[in-house]
Amino acid sequence: MSRVRGYDLSSLDSYSRKIEKIAASLGLNWYPQEFELIDPRTMMATQTYLGMPTFYPHWSFGKQYEITSTLYRHGLTYLPYELVINSNPCRAYLMKDNDLAMQILTMAHVYSHNNFFRNNTHFRKLTDADSVLKFFRLSAERIRSYNADPSIGSKAVERCINAANGLKEQTDLLLFLRDNSTRTIPEWEKDVITVIAKTFQYFKPQIMTKIMNEGWASFWHYKIIRALDLSSTLRSAIGNHHAKVVRFPDDPKDFNPYLVGFTVWEDIAKNHSAKMFRAVSKEEDRSFVEKYLTEELMIRLRLITSSTAGTDILVTRTADESSADAQIIKRILQTKVGLGPIPVIKVHDFDKENGALYLRHFFEGRNLEPAFTNKTLEYVYYFWSSDIALETVTYRRNLPFVYTFDGTRHTARKKTGNLSFF
Secondary structure (H helix, E strand, C coil): CCEECCEEHHHHHHHHHHHHHHHHHCCCCCCCEEEEEECHHHHHHHHHCCCCCCCCCCHHHHHHHHHHHHHHHCCCCCCCCEEEECCCCEEEEEECCCCHHHHHHHHHHHHHHHHHHHHCHHHHHHCCCCCHHHHHHHHHHHHHHHHHCCCCCHHHHHHHHHHHHHHCCCHHHHHHHHHHCCCCCCHHHHHHHHHHHHHHHHHHHHHHCHHHHHHHHHHHHHHHHHHCCCCHHHHHHHHHHHHHHCCCCCCCCCCCHHHHHHHHHHHHHHHCHHHHHHHHHHCCHHHHHHHHCCHHHHHHCCCEEEEEECCEEEEEEECCCCHHHHHHHHHHHHHHCCCCCCCEEEEEEECCCCCCEEEEEECCCCCCCHHHHHHHHHHHHHHHCCCEEEEEECCCCCCEEEEEECCCCEEEEECCCCCCCC
């Protein structure tokens, strides 16, 4: 039997079966689980492809791999202990370099993620676990064929992917451009757009539930480990690994989603246990924070708001000063979790005769950055090929403000009436 850092595969299989038995006794269910042991180089490649064994080709993946590889080689970054794919069966990659304690903890963590994938409504609605691996494999093959087609060429494919990637978080807008463009978009480009839109849709619930999902996995791996029959040495080592997972962040301006989620799930289990599985089924991070992050928990988690003055961090609010401050901190946290950081931009109107397109930013307290806004309009123009306007608000007074792009020139001004091309 081959050995991996002092333990063989049969021992990992034995612990996996023990974890399954305990998890089932705790009320968890899951897709059939598969594990694969990989080396750091393969983990870097898989991480670059966002956890997938194959992905459509694009220069950005190679760039990210080289950055990660360089940082890892110089000890400036760490690789994940595991990567889990929301698929049926669920596939998880474990680092060969993990010690036995970390492998046991990680496998318990994976089964808990698997349970979350299977039961959360956002994963069920937005992803198809049965076909996801086939989708990524076939999509990669088609896009490689477009690269190889001399009538299309890799440069054209790259331009299309660049523009679609730049708009992927605005999926409805991207699909509108695919179906309503003023230029004739060839079928291969429509396919690329569809692939990128579906790819973002697959990852969307992971973005929506980061705190819930990681907290859920940390909560259940902790309970599973406590129920396992382990030596004192192994239990101590696993305890140290767990403490690192749910530690306070080094930077007080940051928050650890594992810690926040773990703490909230512990509180729900203690005070509202009947709501646990209902909450994991229907909530996402923003509603989860709204309903279950209490002032007491915010104090325990040391949640603050802050500003900077030079190299100093100035605390402006703490959760224990007043209920009003705690609510403000909660609202700010909600803008930073789930889909909160992603601006919402939708089609407001378009002129079928002259092709002009009018977009509107739904303002939620955060202004658009001009450089990113201009780049977004360029990506839209790549598909639309006619005048584009985007309405938002000014920085200080929140008055109507409009960015425009005609293919060569950007303008930005306060909105004083109807735009000239409408």
